Amino acid sequence: xxxxxLVHSPKGGVGTxxxxxxxxxxxxxxxxxxxAADLSGQGTLGLCMGGNPGRTSRGDGSDRTVVHSGxxxxxxxxxxxxxxxxxxxxxxxxxxxxxxxDIASSDREMFRLLAPRATIRLCVVAPDPATLATLPQALGExxxxxxxxxxxxxxxDDRARIERDVAALLRDLMGERLIGTIRRDEAVRExxxxxxxxxxxxxxxAALADFEALADHIVHSFAPMASRGAx
Amino acid sequence: xxxxxxxxxxxLGQPTFDYxxxxxxEGPAGYWPIFRTVIGxxxxxxxxxxxxxxxxxxxRAAPPEDTNRPDLSPEEQPAFVERRLGGPGAxxxxxxxxxxxxxxxxxxxxxxxxxxxSEGHG
Numbered sequence: 062x063x064x065x066x067l068v069h070s071p072k073g074g075v076g077t078x079x080x081x082x083x084x085x086x087x088x089x090x091x092x093x094x095x096x097a098a099d100l101s102g103q104g105t106l107g108l109c110m111g112g113n114p115g116r117t118s119r120g121d122g123s124d125r126t127v128v129h130s131g132x133x134x135x136x137x138x139x140x141x142x143x144x145x146x147x148x149x150x151x152x153x154x155x156x157x158x159x160x161x162x163d164i165a166s167s168d169r170e171m172f173r174l175l176a177p178r179a180t181i182r183l184c185v186v187a188p189d190p191a192t193l194a195t196l197p198q199a200l201g202e203x204x205x206x207x208x209x210x211x212x213x214x215x216x217x218d219d220r221a222r223i224e225r226d227v228a229a230l231l232r233d234l235m236g237e238r239l240i241g242t243i244r245r246d247e248a249v250r251e252x253x254x255x256x257x258x259x260x261x262x263x264x265x266x267a268a269l270a271d272f273e274a275l276a277d278h279i280v281h282s283f284a285p286m287a288s289r290g291a292x
Numbered sequence: 293x294x295x296x297x298x299x300x301x302x303x304l305g306q307p308t309f310d311y312x313x314x315x316x317x318e319g320p321a322g323y324w325p326i327f328r329t330v331i332g333x334x335x336x337x338x339x340x341x342x343x344x345x346x347x348x349x350x351x352r353a354a355p356p357e358d359t360n361r362p363d364l365s366p367e368e369q370p371a372f373v374e375r376r377l378g379g380p381g382a383x384x385x386x387x388x389x390x391x392x393x394x395x396x397x398x399x400x401x402x403x404x405x406x407x408x409x410s411e412g413h414g
Contacts, residue, residue: 197333236340265299
């Protein structure tokens with residue numbers, strides 16, 4: 062069975078798709094066979110991976126996969142119930158692969174289906190009061206998952222007092238469950254605007270260095286990920 | 293030196309460039325009212341730090357912080373409270389209900405200075 066990293070958030074607009082895209086690219090660069098599944102309903106995962114958001118291999122829509130910098134992207138129309146859609150997706154994933162799934166914050170149906178199946182649940186939060194206010198809801202999900210999610214704090218600008226204070230509180234509360242902090246960096250959006258990968262557009266980017274550290278942490282700290290070498 | 297700064301300086305061809313890391317952003321965390329609202333929620337008790345976070349000693353909403361410092365002069369008290377509780381910085385203080393009237397605040401701004409100058413020379 063493939064190892065799944067489910068990237069989700071209790072609140073939209075915090076950069077969940079960016080985190081999923083960077084993890085897909087960086088784990089692929091570390092020799093993992095990665096498939097990234099865009100279940101967000103927005104089709105922007107490809108853009109965040111440095112590609113044309115509308116492009117598929119054949120260009121006629123019959124093939125919904127495309128490869129970006131070594132990571133395979135699977136675009137899926139979220140047009141059926143999760144219970145029908147998931148077996149079709151799972152059938153396309155090889156057992157030795159790492160599957161990274163990006164879902165919309167509002168898609169509770171898919172979240173409840175995938176959360177118990179995920180090897181790593183990665184909850185993306187931003188250092189703002191609105192995200193903080195959604196945290197109790199995120200932790201109160203009645204799902205058959207034994208463990209808390211891991212958290213990534215995204216888009217931190219520590220020049221802003223409120224962000225600094227919220228980040229300090231989240232670090233206190235989350236402890237070792239907070240496995241990454243990504244600094245706010247305009248290069249992330251600029252790379253998407255250029256339809257390039259972040260490492261190609263801005264190799265000295267602060268956010269890229271943080272994403273690299275997150276990818277290293279996942280590879281070294283989670284045994285199933287460490288054993289997923291390239292075939 | 294962090295990796296991103298090191299890479300940037302290398303790319304600029306300035307690997308020996310003077311570099312100073314400022315530690316000013318690592319001060320004690322401020323407190324905002326929403327912290328108490330969120331931390332008091334029972335769902336957060338699942339988080340590893342909920343039992344020992346500075347705002348919630350026993351898994352309950354933290355009591356109001358004691359901001360009374362009798363050892364400070366009346367002039368120093370507001371600055372202490374502002375520092376201790378976080379919240380808006382000095383630039384926004386004038387919007388608070390207990391802020392001095394605009395006419396008083398203007399005594400220190402450019403317009404007030406010009407008025408005083410014109411009065412002095414009128």
